[in-house]
Amino acid sequence: xxxxxxxxxxxxxxxxxxxxxxxxxxxxxxxxxxxxxxxxxxxxxxxxxxxxxxxxxxxxxxxxxxxxxxxxxxxxxxxxxxxxxxxxxxxxxxxxxxxxxxxxxxxxxxxxxxxxxxxxxxxxxxxxxxxxxxxxxxxxxxxxxxxxxxxxxxxxxxxxxxxxxxxxxxxxxxxxxxxxxxxxxxxxxxxxxxxxxxxxxxxxxxxxxxxxxxxxxxxxxxxxxxxxxxxxxxxxxxxxxxxxxxxxxxxxxxxxxxxxxxxxxxxxxxxxxxxxxxxxxxxxxxxxxxxxxxxxxxxxxxxxxxxxxxxxxxxxxxxxxxxxxxxxxxxxxxxxxxxxxxxxxxxxxxxxxxxxxxxxxxxxxxxxxxxxxxxxxxxxxxxxxxxxxxxxxxxxxxxx
Amino acid sequence: xxxxxxxxxxxxxxxxxxxxxxxxxxxxxxxxxxxxxxxxxxxxxxxxxxxxxxxxxxxxxxxxxxxxxxxxxxxxxxxxxxxxxxxxxxxxxxxxxxxxxxxxxxxxxxxxxxxxxxxxxxxxxxxxxxxxxxxxxxxxxxxxxxxxxxxxxxxxxxxxxxxxxxxxxxxxxxxxxxxxxxxxxxxxxxxxxxxxxxxxxxxxxxxxxxxxxxxxxxxxxxxxxxxxxxxxxxxxxxxxxxxxxxxxxxxxxxxxxxxxxxxxxxxxxxxxxxxxxxxxxxxxxxxxxxxxxxxxxxxxxxxxxxxxxxxxxxxxxxxxxxxxxxxxxxxxxxxxxxxxxxxxxxxxxxxxxxxxxxxxxxxxxxxxxxxxxxxxxxxxxxxxxxxxxxxxxxxxxxxxxxxxxxxxxxx
Numbered sequence: 001x002x003x004x005x006x007x008x009x010x011x012x013x014x015x016x017x018x019x020x021x022x023x024x025x026x027x028x029x030x031x032x033x034x035x036x037x038x039x040x041x042x043x044x045x046x047x048x049x050x051x052x053x054x055x056x057x058x059x060x061x062x063x064x065x066x067x068x069x070x071x072x073x074x075x076x077x078x079x080x081x082x083x084x085x086x087x088x089x090x091x092x093x094x095x096x097x098x099x100x101x102x103x104x105x106x107x108x109x110x111x112x113x114x115x116x117x118x119x120x121x122x123x124x125x126x127x128x129x130x131x132x133x134x135x136x137x138x139x140x141x142x143x144x145x146x147x148x149x150x151x152x153x154x155x156x157x158x159x160x161x162x163x164x165x166x167x168x169x170x171x172x173x174x175x176x177x178x179x180x181x182x183x184x185x186x187x188x189x190x191x192x193x194x195x196x197x198x199x200x201x202x203x204x205x206x207x208x209x210x211x212x213x214x215x216x217x218x219x220x221x222x223x224x225x226x227x228x229x230x231x232x233x234x235x236x237x238x239x240x241x242x243x244x245x246x247x248x249x250x251x252x253x254x255x256x257x258x259x260x261x262x263x264x265x266x267x268x269x270x271x272x273x274x275x276x277x278x279x280x281x282x283x284x285x286x287x288x289x290x291x292x293x294x295x296x297x298x299x300x301x302x303x304x305x306x307x308x309x310x311x312x313x314x315x316x317x318x319x320x321x322x323x324x325x326x327x328x329x330x331x332x333x334x335x336x337x338x339x340x341x342x343x344x345x346x347x348x349x350x351x352x353x354x355x356x357x358x359x360x361x362x363x364x365x366x367x368x369x370x371x372x373x374x375x376x377x378x379x380x381x382x383x384x385x386x387x388x389x390x391x392x393x394x395x396x397x398x399x400x
Numbered sequence: 401x402x403x404x405x406x407x408x409x410x411x412x413x414x415x416x417x418x419x420x421x422x423x424x425x426x427x428x429x430x431x432x433x434x435x436x437x438x439x440x441x442x443x444x445x446x447x448x449x450x451x452x453x454x455x456x457x458x459x460x461x462x463x464x465x466x467x468x469x470x471x472x473x474x475x476x477x478x479x480x481x482x483x484x485x486x487x488x489x490x491x492x493x494x495x496x497x498x499x500x501x502x503x504x505x506x507x508x509x510x511x512x513x514x515x516x517x518x519x520x521x522x523x524x525x526x527x528x529x530x531x532x533x534x535x536x537x538x539x540x541x542x543x544x545x546x547x548x549x550x551x552x553x554x555x556x557x558x559x560x561x562x563x564x565x566x567x568x569x570x571x572x573x574x575x576x577x578x579x580x581x582x583x584x585x586x587x588x589x590x591x592x593x594x595x596x597x598x599x600x601x602x603x604x605x606x607x608x609x610x611x612x613x614x615x616x617x618x619x620x621x622x623x624x625x626x627x628x629x630x631x632x633x634x635x636x637x638x639x640x641x642x643x644x645x646x647x648x649x650x651x652x653x654x655x656x657x658x659x660x661x662x663x664x665x666x667x668x669x670x671x672x673x674x675x676x677x678x679x680x681x682x683x684x685x686x687x688x689x690x691x692x693x694x695x696x697x698x699x700x701x702x703x704x705x706x707x708x709x710x711x712x713x714x715x716x717x718x719x720x721x722x723x724x725x726x727x728x729x730x731x732x733x734x735x736x737x738x739x740x741x742x743x744x745x746x747x748x749x750x751x752x753x754x755x756x757x758x759x760x761x762x763x764x765x766x767x768x769x770x771x772x773x774x775x776x777x778x779x780x781x782x783x784x785x786x787x788x789x790x791x792x793x794x795x796x797x798x799x800x801x802x803x804x805x806x807x808x809x810x811x
Contacts, residue, residue, distance in 0.1 A: 383684070
């Protein structure tokens with residue numbers, strides 16, 4: 001389960017650039033874009049009730065296991081505005097039944113722009129998880145599950161034992177996502193593939209009354225799970241943590257569903273739960289899988305076009321990553337942190353215009369009036385980073 | 401001389417140049433002895449007006465807030481969707497109320513001339529003429545052909561314009577370009593149309609304003625690095641030709657990379673312009689301010705080096721004169737009326753992005769060229785005075801009132 005909150009850019013105008021260096025805090029905390037307000041809202045609707053439920057289930061069933069992907073930007077926000085939520089995550093990890101997976105601290109797509117910056121963010125995340133939870137991360141998942149062979153090879157070389165990716169049919173062909181695989185061109189690392197059908201039944205379809213299978217009962221879902229793992233070792237469910245309580249509200253019955261499902265699944269002694277590391281340890285790779293082109297978990301295309309599909313997104317990424325050397329050289333921690341917060345993939349996602357053609361407005365939640373507004377506030381903030389470099393550190397010019 | 405002036409907006413409740421022109425024209429007329437009753441379609445305070453009597457035709461607050469400003473004929477039949485408008489939900493509704501109001505206002509009164517501005521008030525003008533027998537002077541600041549920017553335009557607006565122009569005793573056009581449209585598109589005899597260019601009141605801009613270089617600090621930083629700041633301060637509509645300006649800046653940037661473009665304003669074309677800039681890979685060179693007023697508006701002119709009036713069809717283009725006042729070099733399309741009264745400017749056809757790019761690079765790379773353009777236009781623009789415009793109007797009032805008598809004398 002993936003726990004993440006970005007630092008959304010406030011309504012940051014041309015008139016703020018080079019004058020006010022606060023990009024992320026709306027002056028009005030009641031603004032619908034306020035990061036504090038959103039974190040508190042999601043904490044009430046999702047993090048607190050779901051963590052309570054997970055804690056209950058973990059204590060009740062020693063065989064119940066969960067793996068969490070928790071971003072650095074979420075942790076920082078929780079430290080600031082909802083420390084009790086962070087404490088409850090610590091209690092979950094302390095049960096020994098919860099694994100934390102590795103990723104970029106800033107939920108960025110840095111792998112595709114700068115390998116050095118990418119590695120720094122992976123390091124930062126490892127350090128933060130160690131400091132906060134006292135555990136090591138051994139399995140890697142990239143932002144948006146954006147995966148290709150090169151990433152797997154990098155993770156293998158880095159020393160990760162496993163890596164996660166989308167189990168996308170055009171890649172798998174006749175193969176099932178319910179096995180452990182070996183990525184192309186790697187030595188020791190194992191590949192776990194998300195079973196997107198069974199994952200998305202919960203994440204996207206659970207409360208959709210237009211869905212032929214609605215309402216989804218525990219019995220029905222358990223049957224699907226049983227059918228899926230028949231003669232196969234495992235099912236990898238991966239979804240946003242916020243599925244529980246935020247994407248699917250409490251009144252849809254998602255919490256009760258989850259609790260009953262875990263109970264029911266473990267009633268059968270042939271069933272169990274694995275953390276990602278356990279799944280890898282328990283299964284030899286069934287074969288080699290190659291994904292030369294990047295595959296993500298998004299949209300019908302399963303590519304990066306929701307983040308870098310239009311020219312605004314390309315421009316935004318080009319300009320933020322072009323500042324890397326100058327920003328790092330300053331050793332100015334505030335500046336570096338601001339620059340990194342602007343790398344969070346959500347910013348680019350808000351500039352997505354795909355839904356204009358898809359007509360699928362609801363699939364692209366954004367706190368902005370339009371992708372164009374998102375772009376303008378972002379580019380104004382990028383310019384201000386450049387201004388600070390220029391003004392305070394005399395590195396680089398204002399020219400982009 | 402008693403004048404019934406039919407307008408749609410006055411500063412500070414204006415959405416653009418029409419209100420500004422009406423204000424300074426009326427002020428200059430009053431100084432020339434005119435006694436003016438000025439009708440607006442909304443109710444608001446005009447603290448800056450003591451030289452004429454303002455009449456509010458409705459209880460509405462200023463209309464541009466509802467998208468019913470002087471330039472929004474595309475909202476003609478669409479409902480503005482605001483409860484506080486009562487039953488007046490379209491521009492047509494407001495116009496009808498305006499006509500009713502004028503009908504009551506003129507009852508039992510005598511005027512020497514009725515002066516109606518643009519299609520918005522032409523119906524009221526025609527009715528007032530009928531009721532009072534005073535001559536009707538129709539003042540054309542823009543036609544529907546201009547607003548439509550090469551498209552068809554609204555047939556109802558065309559029809560009202562046609563009737564108003566036919567019924568008018570005299571027509572004032574703000575430029576020769578506008579006169580040509582009136583003559584060619586509406587079939588009005590050329591000798592019925594007088595070109596009366598707008599002017600600028602430099603005094604009005606010398607109101608203690610001082611440039612604050614912190615407003616656009618980033619642009620000032622770019623200037624320190626040798627950048628040339630190009631600006632357009634306008635509504636983002638098709639009529640303004642901004643897409644071609646963006647393309648020209650992209651082309652110019654290929655030859656010389658130190659350009660930034662300040663686009664101050666807002667409008668329906670904004671998103672398209674953002675997308676275009678990104679497609680051309682020059683997003684970082686373009687600064688969108690949103691709608692600016694007051695200091696931010698003045699400072700936008702001040703930070704700029706080169707002001708481009710890129711309109712596809714611009715009856716006049718007062719902003720060019722404002723830019724000249726703020727020490728900008730000017731580049732103006734051949735399709736803009738203001739070019740008719742200025743010499744020290746660059747000109748191009750609105751579609752000719754190559755030529756505009758050349759001119760931009762030329763100005764940016766030659767300080768001598770830039771400085772002489774700026775200095776010369778600064779000497780030139782202030783010669784256009786509202787006092788002269790008012791005198792021309794007065795003579796047109798007289799002319800409009802007299803042809804019948806002339807015919808009688810010489811028959």
